Amino acid sequence: MTTDTATEVFEAHRPLLLGVAYRMLGRSADAEDVVQEAWLRWSGADRDGVREPRGYLVRVTTRLAVDRLRQIKARGETYVGPWLPEPWVTDLGATAPDAAERAVLADSVSLAVLVVLESLSPLERAVFVLREAFGYPYAEIAAMLERGEAAVRQLAGRARRHVDERRPRYDVDPGRRRDLTERFLAAAAGGDLDALLALLAPGVRLVGDSGGKSKAPLRVLENADKVGRFLAGAARKGVPDADYRLLELNGGPALLVLSGGRPDAVFQLDVADGLIQTVYIIRNPDKLRALPTA
Structure with missing residues (x-):
């Protein structure tokens, strides 16, 4: 050869x-x-x-x-x-055209499963x-x-x-997850607490990963009221020169927040029964450097 x-x-x-x-x-x-x-x-x-x-x-x-x-x-x-995996850009449709195969690959690379695999x-x-x-x-x-x-x-x-x-049992349907992600973006970006609460499951969890290098909760937040108020408060404080991109990360839709053209945060949602069950926020800058900005 x-x-x-x-x-x-x-x-x-x-x-x-x-x-x-x-x-x-x-x-x-x-x-x-x-x-x-x-x-x-x-x-x-x-x-x-x-x-x-x-x-x-x-x-x-x-x-x-x-x-x-x-x-x-x-x-x-x-x-x-809290520790979360480094976000990974995926295009599973190109390598797994079969819907069942794609679902298996998406699940195996999801944030929820990778956290469990750490143990x-x-x-x-x-x-x-x-x-x-x-x-x-x-x-x-x-x-x-x-x-x-x-x-x-x-x-x-x-x-x-x-x-x-x-591992939690969540809906991996990309269409439903994308719809809720877009609605979440509209509610969170506007700081609309009522709209956020309508999207969050009563027992929703928010897991933030900053590695101590940026602002994010150092403990997991639990229940819709706490998570909704945190998100609405963060929206009111705002991100300088913010821009938002929807892209596929870890086998599902995710929201990339840019500040001055640089990655500032990644939001990804776990969804079940039409409601958001978990909000993941990754703000450790070391984990965001490789993400596309264009």
């Missing part, structure tokens, strides 16, 4: 590798680093001996992501306030991602992770039970 051909093969698989790495890590920069390291391994490998480039590249990427996740956990870094061990997370998001057979996963198939099945069962017990 020539160098040019090797580059073409790798680039063809790059979206898949980024998808695996991001779901493993919940951090775009780390996912990019892992995929870059996978490229270095691929470019230096004896490629003539690789019968299935896709399997080889996914295996290398998964192992690198497991190592990176272990390093992150070992550092035991203290995060100020899994690195190996449990790898098995869950490969099995649930990408449908790999247990035997292939076992070979990738150099574990016995029985052990991988146990890891998969434990991870699935953990996720099923903790």
Whole structure:
């Protein structure tokens, strides 16, 4: 295999590798680093001996992501306030035209699921991602992770039970979520408390991630009155030179707030029964740098 051909093969698989790495890590920069390291391994490998480039590249990427996740956990870094995954621009329709497949991929990359995945061990997370998001057979996963198939099945069962017990059940229909996102924008931007309260479920939660580097609640807010009043108050204070964009992040519609042309905040909503169940706000500037502004 020539160098040019090797580059073409790798680039063809790059979206898949980024998808695996991001779901493993919940951090775009780390996912990019892992995929870059996978490229270095691929470019230096004896490629003539690789019968299935896709399997080889996914295996290398998964192992690198497991190592990176272990390093992150070992550092035991203290995060100020609630932690949310770094927003990730998605275009699942291009890679998963089937509606059922798209729904699975969207769910596996949602903020709610990625938060739950943070509590899994690195190996449990790898098995869950490969099995649930990408449908790999247990035997292939076992070979990738150099574990016995029985052990991988146990890891998969434990991870699935953990996720099923903790992830909320929300409506993933993009049309309904987009409609509520647009109505939320109109109500929140205008500071209209009554309009906000009409959109919020009684037990709605607001989770803000600032990392202590900008203003956002350091604790989760709960119930419609508290969440509505916080949002209305924030709207009254305003964002200098604000502009708003709707885009797809983490498999669903999201609202990007720009201040002076720079990303200031991301809002994303979890929806069920026609009402907003969770409001996610990401304001840590380190997590917003890679988002498109045009």
